[in-house]
Amino acid sequence: xxxxxxxxxxxxxxxxxxxxxxxxxxxxxxxxxxxxxxxxxxxxxxxxxxxxxxxxxxxxxxxxxxxxxxxxxxxxxxxxxxxxxxxxxxxxxxxxxxxxxxxxxxxxxxxxxxxxxxxxxxxxxxxxxxxxxxxxxxxxxxxxxxxxxxxxxxxxxxxxxxxxxxxxxxxxxxxxxxxxxxxxxxxxxxxxxxxxxxxxxxxxxxxxxxxxxxxxxxxxxxxxxxxxxxxxxxxxxxxxxxxxxxxxxxxxxxxxxxxxxxxxxxxxxxxxxxxxxxxxxxxxxxxxxxxxxxxxxxxxxxxxxxxxxxxxxxxxxxxxxxxxxx
Amino acid sequence: xxxxxxxxxxxxxxxxxxxxxxxxxxxxxxxxxxxxxxxxxxxxxxxxxxxxxxxxxxxxxxxxxxxxxxxxxxxxxxxxxxxxxxxxxxxxxxxxxxxxxxxxxxxxxxxxxxxxxxxxxxxxxxxxxxxxxxxxxxxxxxxxxxxxxxxxxxxxxxxxxxxxxxxxxxxxxxxxxxxxxxxxxxxxxxxxxxxxxxxxxxxxxxxxxxxxxxxxxxxxxxxxxxxxxxxxxxxxxxxxxxxxxxxxxxxxxxxxxxxxxxxxxxxxxxxxxxxxxxxxxxxxxxxxxxxxxxxxxxxxxxxxxxxxxxxxxxxxxxxxxxxxxxxxxxxxxxxxxxxxxxxxxxxxxxxxxxxxxxxxxxxxxxxxxxxxxxxxxxxxxxxxxxxxxxxxxxxx
Ligand code: SF4
Ligand code: SF4
Numbered sequence: 001x002x003x004x005x006x007x008x009x010x011x012x013x014x015x016x017x018x019x020x021x022x023x024x025x026x027x028x029x030x031x032x033x034x035x036x037x038x039x040x041x042x043x044x045x046x047x048x049x050x051x052x053x054x055x056x057x058x059x060x061x062x063x064x065x066x067x068x069x070x071x072x073x074x075x076x077x078x079x080x081x082x083x084x085x086x087x088x089x090x091x092x093x094x095x096x097x098x099x100x101x102x103x104x105x106x107x108x109x110x111x112x113x114x115x116x117x118x119x120x121x122x123x124x125x126x127x128x129x130x131x132x133x134x135x136x137x138x139x140x141x142x143x144x145x146x147x148x149x150x151x152x153x154x155x156x157x158x159x160x161x162x163x164x165x166x167x168x169x170x171x172x173x174x175x176x177x178x179x180x181x182x183x184x185x186x187x188x189x190x191x192x193x194x195x196x197x198x199x200x201x202x203x204x205x206x207x208x209x210x211x212x213x214x215x216x217x218x219x220x221x222x223x224x225x226x227x228x229x230x231x232x233x234x235x236x237x238x239x240x241x242x243x244x245x246x247x248x249x250x251x252x253x254x255x256x257x258x259x260x261x262x263x264x265x266x267x268x269x270x271x272x273x274x275x276x277x278x279x280x281x282x283x284x285x286x287x288x289x290x291x292x293x294x295x296x297x298x299x300x301x302x303x304x305x306x307x308x309x310x311x312x313x314x315x316x317x318x319x320x321x322x323x324x325x326x
Numbered sequence: 327x328x329x330x331x332x333x334x335x336x337x338x339x340x341x342x343x344x345x346x347x348x349x350x351x352x353x354x355x356x357x358x359x360x361x362x363x364x365x366x367x368x369x370x371x372x373x374x375x376x377x378x379x380x381x382x383x384x385x386x387x388x389x390x391x392x393x394x395x396x397x398x399x400x401x402x403x404x405x406x407x408x409x410x411x412x413x414x415x416x417x418x419x420x421x422x423x424x425x426x427x428x429x430x431x432x433x434x435x436x437x438x439x440x441x442x443x444x445x446x447x448x449x450x451x452x453x454x455x456x457x458x459x460x461x462x463x464x465x466x467x468x469x470x471x472x473x474x475x476x477x478x479x480x481x482x483x484x485x486x487x488x489x490x491x492x493x494x495x496x497x498x499x500x501x502x503x504x505x506x507x508x509x510x511x512x513x514x515x516x517x518x519x520x521x522x523x524x525x526x527x528x529x530x531x532x533x534x535x536x537x538x539x540x541x542x543x544x545x546x547x548x549x550x551x552x553x554x555x556x557x558x559x560x561x562x563x564x565x566x567x568x569x570x571x572x573x574x575x576x577x578x579x580x581x582x583x584x585x586x587x588x589x590x591x592x593x594x595x596x597x598x599x600x601x602x603x604x605x606x607x608x609x610x611x612x613x614x615x616x617x618x619x620x621x622x623x624x625x626x627x628x629x630x631x632x633x634x635x636x637x638x639x640x641x642x643x644x645x646x647x648x649x650x651x652x653x654x655x656x657x658x659x660x661x662x663x664x665x666x667x668x669x670x671x672x673x674x675x676x677x678x679x680x681x682x683x684x685x686x687x688x689x690x691x692x693x694x695x696x697x698x699x700x701x702x703x704x705x706x707x708x709x710x711x712x713x714x715x716x717x718x719x720x721x722x
Pocket of ligand 2: 634635636637638639640641642651652653655683684685686687688690
C-alpha cells in the first residue's frame, strides 16, 4: 500500500548547505568592479565612450543569445557573463571606434572566444582578448588608439615611448598617468578606478591575489632589468605599470577563471609570465602595448601550468593497472 | 544565508539523555539479510538479520514487538514493550574470537584488527555534533571497558587520542594526546591519521598497522560488554542535547519529540549538514552510524544547479585532499570516469567542502560519488577476461 508521504522532504546528496554565492551574483560583482572605470571613461571621452560600451555590451548579449539558439542550447544570457565580456572588450577600444568594428569585435569575443568552446567555463583564451586580437590584426588603423584620436590633447604614452624613445615620456608625470590622463583603450587607462575595482574584487575574494601580484611583480621586475641595463633606452618600471592596460590586464583580463590556472603556484607563475611578456612585447614587438598579446600567450600555457600540482592526499592511486590509468 | 561556522569546539554540553520510546521502529536493512519474517514476534535483543559482509555487525531488534513489514531497505517493527531477550555471557576470549563475538552483537568490526597503533578519534566529526563530550565526561567506566575489549583485538603498542583544541580531552591511561585545530574537516579519519602518524592513507582504504575508532565506537562496545546485550542504540546530537536513541527510531518521531515541525521541502538530515544523509521520509529509521539530526529549511539548504564549471578554483582551494573537484566533476559530467582517476578522485575524503564553496553551485560531491561508483563498476568489469568488444568510456 502506498502511504501518503507528508510532508514531502527534499532528498539530496551532501553537503546540505552552501556558502550562498551564486553565479549571477559573482558575475555582477565583476560588473560592479568595472563601474568606476566606466564612469571615468565617460567623463574623459564623453558620449563616444558611452556609445562604444553600450554597443559592445548589447552585441555581446545578442551574440550569446544567437549562439545558444543556433546550438540549440538553453539560454544563458541571464548569467550576465556576456555583458561583462562585452564591457571588458569595450574597455580595450579607442573611444573613436566605428560602430561596425565594435559590433564585429564584440560578436567575435562571444562567438570565437567563448561559445565555440562550449560557453562559460570552456574558453581556453580570455574572450575579450580574442575579439581584440581579431580586430587589431584585421583593422589596425581603426584600433590605433593614437591615430584615431588626434583631436584629443591627451598624451599616448606607449606610442610616444615606441616611436620617440624614453625622453619623450620622461615628462609624463606618474600621477597624471594614474589619474587616467593618457590615451589608450577607453577604459583600460582609467588606472585609479581600475585599482579601486581590483581592490574590491580582492576584498570580496572574488579573485585571489596570485595572478595580479604575479603579473605586477613580473612586469616591474622585467622592466627593472631593462632599465638597469640601459636607463637611456628603456622606460622606468613605474611608467610601464601605469601606462596602457597593465593594471586592467592584471586584475580583469588575466584573472578570467577559465583561461587561467587553478592552483596557487601555477596562478602565480602565470601572472609572472604574463607580466614579463608585457615588457618583452613592449620592448621588441611591433605593437605599442603588449598587454593583450602577453595575456593571450600566457593563456596558452595554462594547461601546462595546471600540471604543477601538489601530491594528492595519499595518492596517486588507481583501480586499474598502470598502463590503463590515463 | 548566514555563513556557516566550521568551528569544532563543542563547549559545555548537558548530560546524555535517553530518547523516548517510539511506537514503531524501521530498522535499516541495507547490507543485511533478514532472518525473520513478517508477523514474527521479537524481543529486545532478538537477532533479526545478518550482515552480508564479514565486518558489519548483525542487526537486532531494539525493543520487543512484532515485525509488520519487510522491504529491501527496512524492517518495520511495531513496538509493544521492552521485554528483553536474556543477556549473554561476556566473552573472555581475544583476537578473532572476540571480534566475531562483537560482530554477532551488532558491532561494526571493520576497524578492529591487529595493528601497532590505535587511534581514538575524539574530534567532532562535524560542527554541531557534540556527542563525544558527554561520553568522555560521564561514561569513563564504559569507555574503559570498551577500550580494554578493543585492545584485546588490536593489541596496539601505541595508543593515541586526538582531540580538537579547546575541547576537554579526559585522556585515557597510557595514551598520547594529540591536539588538532578545531576546524572542520580536521575530525575526519584520514586527516586524524595523518596528524598522528604523518602518513596519508587513501580514504576508504585500511592501513595495516593503524586502527582508528571514535569515542562513540568505544562507548557502544563498552556498553555491549557491560550489559551483555547486543548493540541496538546510537548516540546523536539533536538540537542542543545529546541523546541515546534506539536504532530504527523514525526521524519524524525524533523531530516531533524535539518540538520542531517539518515543512514540505525541508531536509531532515541524519548526521551533520556537510556529510549527513537526507532522510527519504519521516518514517526512515536512524542507523547505527547516525550521530546527529538536523532539519534544514528549504531556504537555507544548498540548491544545486547544472551551471557549467567556471574553472575559478574555489573548490580546489578548500579541498583537504589537494585535488581539483571541479575537473573531476567535469569528467563525471561527460562520463569520462577513467579520466577522473587522472585527477586523483580516490584521494577525495568526501568532506563536502568543495560543493559548499562552489560559486556555480554545482553538486560536486554528487559527481564525485557517481564517478567513484562507476569506477568501481569498471574495475569489477576489468577483472573479468577482456573481450574485443569491451565497452570503453569515451576518452580512455
Ligand atoms: S569532498 Fe570535495 S573538497 Fe572534500 S575531499 Fe572530496 S573533492 Fe576535496
Ligand atoms: S568552485 Fe565550482 S565553478 Fe569554481 S572551479 Fe570549482 S567546480 Fe568549477
